[in-house]
Amino acid sequence: MERSDTDAIRNAMAFFSNHFLLEFDIHTPVNQLWSLFKAKCTEILETLVVSKWSSERFSQPWITGDVKCITRQQKKAHAKARKTKSQCDWTSYHKLRHKSQATCRQAYHDYLSSFICEDSQKNPKRLYSMVKAKCCDSFGVAPRRRNGITHSDVKMKANILNNHFVSVFSKETDNTNTKCLAGGPQPEMDPIQISTTGVSKLLRNLQSHKATGPDGIPTHLLKITADEVAGALQLIFQASLITHLNITTCYLTSNMDSAKPDPASHS
Numbered sequence: 001m002e003r004s005d006t007d008a009i010r011n012a013m014a015f016f017s018n019h020f021l022l023e024f025d026i027h028t029p030v031n032q033l034w035s036l037f038k039a040k041c042t043e044i045l046e047t048l049v050v051s052k053w054s055s056e057r058f059s060q061p062w063i064t065g066d067v068k069c070i071t072r073q074q075k076k077a078h079a080k081a082r083k084t085k086s087q088c089d090w091t092s093y094h095k096l097r098h099k100s101q102a103t104c105r106q107a108y109h110d111y112l113s114s115f116i117c118e119d120s121q122k123n124p125k126r127l128y129s130m131v132k133a134k135c136c137d138s139f140g141v142a143p144r145r146r147n148g149i150t151h152s153d154v155k156m157k158a159n160i161l162n163n164h165f166v167s168v169f170s171k172e173t174d175n176t177n178t179k180c181l182a183g184g185p186q187p188e189m190d191p192i193q194i195s196t197t198g199v200s201k202l203l204r205n206l207q208s209h210k211a212t213g214p215d216g217i218p219t220h221l222l223k224i225t226a227d228e229v230a231g232a233l234q235l236i237f238q239a240s241l242i243t244h245l246n247i248t249t250c251y252l253t254s255n256m257d258s259a260k261p262d263p264a265s266h267s
Contacts (some may be wrong), residue, residue: 004050006224012048013228016040020232026239033236041217049221060110132184193235200230218220 026031074096081089143152144160151157203226206219222229 002046007050009044009221010225010228012044013040013225017228017232019029021235024235024260026235028239028241028244030240033239036218037232037236038215041221045218045221062108064107066102067100069106070103074100192241194234194241196230196234199234199237200226203230203233 025073045193050190074093077089077093077096081093106235126171140154141157141161143150144157145151146160203222206223208220212218
């Protein structure tokens with residue numbers, strides 16, 4: 001998004017927010033307000049934000065310029081050899097393939113060597129993160145026992161764990177003797193008022209590197225347009241408080257395999 005026209009994005013969002021505040025109020029259904037806001041963000045992402053598909057071949061941190069160059073040469077040589085079916089071209093391709101493999105191995109070893117140095121003792125997190133990322137073993141949850149029987153089935157292990165977690169909570173009964181103070185058990189409080197300034201401050205403090213949620217709106221878009229969208233979001237949040245409705249449509253319709261946790265995810 002760094003190469004996108006941020007001024008055009010801010011102007012488009014400001015124009016939408018002004019018309020949004022003039023046309024709707026806190027009595028408008030919350031889901032309608034949120035749907036319009038989300039649709040506008042999606043439109044801006046599709047029309048004003050520059051994006052491109054990146055190749056996964058060069059996504060590794062140890063890939064250098066030499067590795068990219070020799071890899072492209074190998075790819076071109078392979079395409080040429082398949083087209084001409086010449087023994088000379090195949091020989092050239094095999095030489096480039098061996099050279100490419102050697103270059104990749106050397107670049108990878110140099111990348112690992114950069115972790116093991118004098119600075120690694122001062123900042124060991126980088127080395128530990130790499131070692132942790134290399135641990136790809138996934139054995140899942142160990143078999144669980146119930147009533148003297150060992151269960152290895154995934155669903156059965158999940159049920160045993162869920163029952164164990166539920167058992168630690170106390171169960172309230174209807175005959176519990178509770179004493180309430182005068183004026184009710186909960187103190188009264190004034191209605192919550194959300195300010196545009198507070199919303200704008202929270203948006204500016206968003207972390208841009210965080211992943212996009214089920215709504216599909218990047219945090220960087222909200223951060224660079226904090227002042228422009230603060231009024232629209234303040235209206236949505238205030239309407240949600242007044243009507244006691246939450247914006248949960250996109251979260252309820254997101255892809256969820258099961259309400260119970262997958263035991264393999266706890267490995």
